[in-house]
Amino acid sequence: xxxxxxxxxxxxxxxxDVLVFGVAQGSGGPxxxxxxxxxxxAFDGALVGILGAxxxxxxxxxxxxxxxxxxxxxxxxxxxxxxxxxxxxxxDTETLRCAAGVAARALAGxxxxxxxxxxxxxxxxxxxxxxxxxGAYAFTAYRxxxxxxxxxxxxxxxxRQADAEAAxxxxxxxGAEVNRARDLVNTPAxxxxxxxxxxxxxxxxxxxxxxxxxxxxxxxxxQGFGGILGVGQGSVKAPRLVRISSTHPGxxxxxxxxxxxxxxxxxxxxxxxxxxxxxxxxxxxxxAAVFAAVLAVSRLGLPIEVTGWLALAENMPSGSAVRPGDxxxxxxxxxxEVVNTxxxxxxxxxxxxxxxxEDGPDALVDVATLTAAMRMGLGNRLFGVMSxxxxxxxxxxxxxxxxxxxxxxxxxxxxxxxxxxxxVADIANTGERMGGGLVAGLFLKxxxxxxxxxxxxxxxxxxxHEGEPYGYTPRGGTGCAVRTLVRLAQDLAND
Ligand code: BES
Ligand code: MN
Ligand code: ZN
Numbered sequence: 001x002x003x004x005x006x007x008x009x010x011x012x013x014x015x016x017d018v019l020v021f022g023v024a025q026g027s028g029g030p031x032x033x034x035x036x037x038x039x040x041x042a043f044d045g046a047l048v049g050i051l052g053a054x055x056x057x058x059x060x061x062x063x064x065x066x067x068x069x070x071x072x073x074x075x076x077x078x079x080x081x082x083x084x085x086x087x088x089x090x091x092d093t094e095t096l097r098c099a100a101g102v103a104a105r106a107l108a109g110x111x112x113x114x115x116x117x118x119x120x121x122x123x124x125x126x127x128x129x130x131x132x133x134x135g136a137y138a139f140t141a142y143r144x145x146x147x148x149x150x151x152x153x154x155x156x157x158x159x160r161q162a163d164a165e166a167a168x169x170x171x172x173x174x175g176a177e178v179n180r181a182r183d184l185v186n187t188p189a190x191x192x193x194x195x196x197x198x199x200x201x202x203x204x205x206x207x208x209x210x211x212x213x214x215x216x217x218x219x220x221x222x223q224g225f226g227g228i229l230g231v232g233q234g235s236v237k238a239p240r241l242v243r244i245s246s247t248h249p250g251x252x253x254x255x256x257x258x259x260x261x262x263x264x265x266x267x268x269x270x271x272x273x274x275x276x277x278x279x280x281x282x283x284x285x286x287x288a289a290v291f292a293a294v295l296a297v298s299r300l301g302l303p304i305e306v307t308g309w310l311a312l313a314e315n316m317p318s319g320s321a322v323r324p325g326d327x328x329x330x331x332x333x334x335x336x337e338v339v340n341t342x343x344x345x346x347x348x349x350x351x352x353x354x355x356x357x358e359d360g361p362d363a364l365v366d367v368a369t370l371t372a373a374m375r376m377g378l379g380n381r382l383f384g385v386m387s388x389x390x391x392x393x394x395x396x397x398x399x400x401x402x403x404x405x406x407x408x409x410x411x412x413x414x415x416x417x418x419x420x421x422x423x424v425a426d427i428a429n430t431g432e433r434m435g436g437g438l439v440a441g442l443f444l445k446x447x448x449x450x451x452x453x454x455x456x457x458x459x460x461x462x463x464x465h466e467g468e469p470y471g472y473t474p475r476g477g478t479g480c481a482v483r484t485l486v487r488l489a490q491d492l493a494n495d
Pocket of ligand 1: 344370436
């Protein structure tokens with residue numbers, strides 16, 4: 001894995017292979033940013049002309065390498081675009097994260113590189129370090145040939161802040177945990193089932209001193225988790241409910257996180273057609289995010305009690321699968337008519353939400369790749385945030401924005417609730433198709449204990465990236481929501 005370090009040494013003599021510097025789009029052409037002084041000096045006044053001749057504009061996403069001039073120990077300098085010149089030279093953190101991510105991707109195969117980016121604050125240092133770690137990510141577990149260059153070995157961030165070391169430590173934990181979530185999402189369902197997922201969680205919790213309890217099929221049956229069992233009953237891979245928790249002597253607040261962990265969603269008897277089923281290993285992204293976030297909160301020593309609930313099942317069609325029309329008895333005793341077996345996420349979440357609320361957390365957040373409708377509405381880069389508490393919803397949105405995750409508020413309109421009425425059971429698992437993401441939210445709301453401060457994150461779009469990499473986002477699992485959850489925990493800890 002890529003290592004990030006901090007240095008204050010003179011740039012010219014840094015023992016690195018590549019020096020990365022920022023270039024912005026100025027009114028007069030490409031404009032080297034703060035931090036690039038030593039590189040510009042070594043080019044002896046020729047740098048801007050060379051950049052122009054190479055077609056470098058400073059646009060975000062650009063990365064152009066050139067041979068380093070004499071006087072620098074490095075052999076290559078790499079210009080990365082920062083977009084429009086920031087008036088005060090202070091680029092927003094997401095711009096820095098993206099630029100560092102672009103650089104890290106371009107640096108694959110390099111041993112050591114220095115990042116000479118404009119970092120006037122510790123927050124900026126953290127953004128550069130995190131962007132570098134996230135951009136350097138590569139999922140190579142299933143490559144047997146050397147098709148991928150190895151990720152850059154070490155990124156040296158040039159920074160003078162007294163608190164730069166602490167900023168890099170925070171970025172290192174968050175980067176590792178986001179990348180852990182990505183690895184899990186990218187792992188195909190033939191190697192990641194509820195049992196092996198739970199085993200991976202237990203192993204990581206043991207390493208980091210986080211408490212982990214796994215409820216297997218027998219425990220789920222004894223305690224009446226009919227939603228999780230019902231969804232899992234068609235698969236030869238038995239379901240699990242995993243509870244992980246971490247506390248701190250200074251904790252005054254508790255946060256419970258619930259993640260949808262469908263290790264593969266075929267749709268079940270309401271089978272998905274070709275074109276919709278081959279992307280469904282991603283359907284455990286919510287559980288992966290919750291797992292990674294709890295570990296990050298614990299490793300960062302945030303003064304909050306945090307509990308994660310991973311509702312793990314594989315949704316398969318078979319002779320033992322739940323049928324459309326079946327009625328499930330959920331944890332806590334309520335009944336659900338399964339109208340469509342492909343609306344399985346809300347069934348496993350309902351059980352976990354009821355159980356999570358029993359502990360009386362101060363806040364409860366669920367994360368799920370829940371509906372195609374949310375993906376249609378918000379696209380592949382934003383997740384939807386629904387809540388019965390507008391102030392709490394805005395806090396979640398604020399946490400997302402602060403860490404560069406794109407999210408948008410979505411409503412829970414009362415009038416859609418009646419579409420979930422069932423002629424036989426307390427509620428049906430599907431209702432009105434229009435506004436399907438909101439209907440799913442309304443279903444979950446029924447299972448959130450009265451008075452619980454709750455938000456629902458539908459990450460169906462941004463959990464997985466299918467196109468070319470951009471910024472610090474690779475192809476495949478993105479680790480969506482991990483940073484938002486950690487920031488929210490930090491925010492709640494300060495209450
Ligand atoms: N896991 C899917 C939602 C999904 C779709 C996530 C595409 C990521 C990408 C979910 O279980 C599902 O199948 N939802 C159905 C619900 C419907 C049957 C009410 C949907 O959205 O079509
Ligand atoms: Mn489904
Ligand atoms: Zn699903």
